[in-house]
Amino acid sequence: MTTATFDEQWQAVQALADDMPSIGELFLADEAAGQHRGEKFSRQAPFMLMDFAKQCLDERALTSLLSLAKQADLSNKIKDLMSGSRVNDSENRPALHTALRLPKGETLMVNGVDVVALVHDSLAKADSLATRLRTGVWRGFSGKAITDVVNVGVGGSDLGPLMAVRALAQYRSTDIDVHFVSNMDGTHMENLLRHLNPETTVFVLASKSFGTVDTFSNARTALDWLMRFTTKDVALRRHFIGLSANPAKMTAWGIHPDNQLEFWEWVGGRFSMWSVIGFTVMVAIGTENFTAMLEGAHQMDRHFADTPLENNVPVLLGLLAVWNATFLKISGHTVLPYDGRLKFLPSYLTQLEMESNGKSVKRDGKAVTYPTCPILWGEVGSNAQHAFYQLLHQGTQRVSCDFIACVRRYDKDGKALTHQQDLALSNCLAQSRVMAFGNKAVGDDDTNPFRQYRGNQPSTTILLDSLTPESLGALVALYEHKVYVASVLWGINPFDQWGVEMGKQMAEVVYDALHAAITPAFDASTDLLLETIKRAK
């Protein structure tokens, strides 16, 4: 028998998807065959269990997807990613976020340079600055110790550290308050400055390019504010730290070399929280906990690199993403952590997934002929129940869901929390049942048309043992690898973001038009809006 080509295999998967029974029917079929669907469709990875039994697929579909992954040469593509091959081909560079969590002493040579040594030198400098802030050695212009550190960044230079600082708030081991400012319009900064003391505030300018207008409009506002109280030189020396892959630009902006923390072009912005972009995480939870987060991510990297595809949790999560979006044509995906500490995980994943795989052109420059990344959004599950679950249960769209919950939860002193935690866990499990089975989940045969729950919304549940720096690191690395796996099947480059550029260029042109004596003509709608704004100014 000859092996199917990638295209033939693709058609075979599609044929299975077209005939796939409902989730409820799949459970009944497995039960009738004496098979435990939960055991069949769950896998263990470091710090977590993934249960995908409530996905709308059977064993044949899974086997077929795994064959498709083999046809796509996934195992070698994983090696390419982790060994420093130029997997970001449109920008001709590697995407080496996994190198950021390689333990000290390991070696990874890329173009004759040991990147692990670079990474650990950079982390050591970050540790030294963070320690000076945390121990009160760093002093503001009037000689007082620092009480507030403000991360000024956007996208990958904001969402990762913000998500991690909030998720690991119980691990905070300093009196310093860490804040995040990202809005271009100045809302965050304006609200925050009212409460900050200029003598004791340090601004951390986080920007890979060190040129993003959003970040530098906020940075300018912060510098102007400080210059009301001290000189520019002193403000820059004592109140600004830079995190960037562009040291020349940091220097040009006025960041003193001692206050510069560097990373590299081969770290994608949305994959950069493990680099010095995570500096504010280090300030909040200390270097030891930050290192533990890296260690957790590294354990997931090892699982991803070493586990056969059929038991490889990131691989399976990626294949399920392709199955749902491409073959079942489900264009919405929602992430539902049943844990308030993970409030910012959905927005972090929104960038990670949609900026990476929101593409319609393959690596070879040809247009895709199938749906790629779905529209992704999410919210803390119990809040989302009172916001958008109505649509999930009774709307007209099919949506795939990721439920995320922690089995155990402790307070800051290590005491197990049970009452509210059990409530959250019960709601998580209950909702995934109703999503999958609809009315049948509760044996309800009510015929009232307003009380019909369709069910058949596919979901995966990720159960973390508990939320720690290690498990958070592993969870985020899981999603990074999921994104890569899906991109390999879709044949797209997940590491560039050309789609964001056009809007930035257009904004510059419109900004000039807003200030020009004679408004240039764009289009009937933009012209009207511009004239209205200019008349009102």
Ligand code: F6P
């Ligand atoms: O939104 C585009 C983008 O380039 C993201 O990929 C990146 O995370 C963000 O802007 C911020 O860029 P920088 O870190 O260079 O300021």
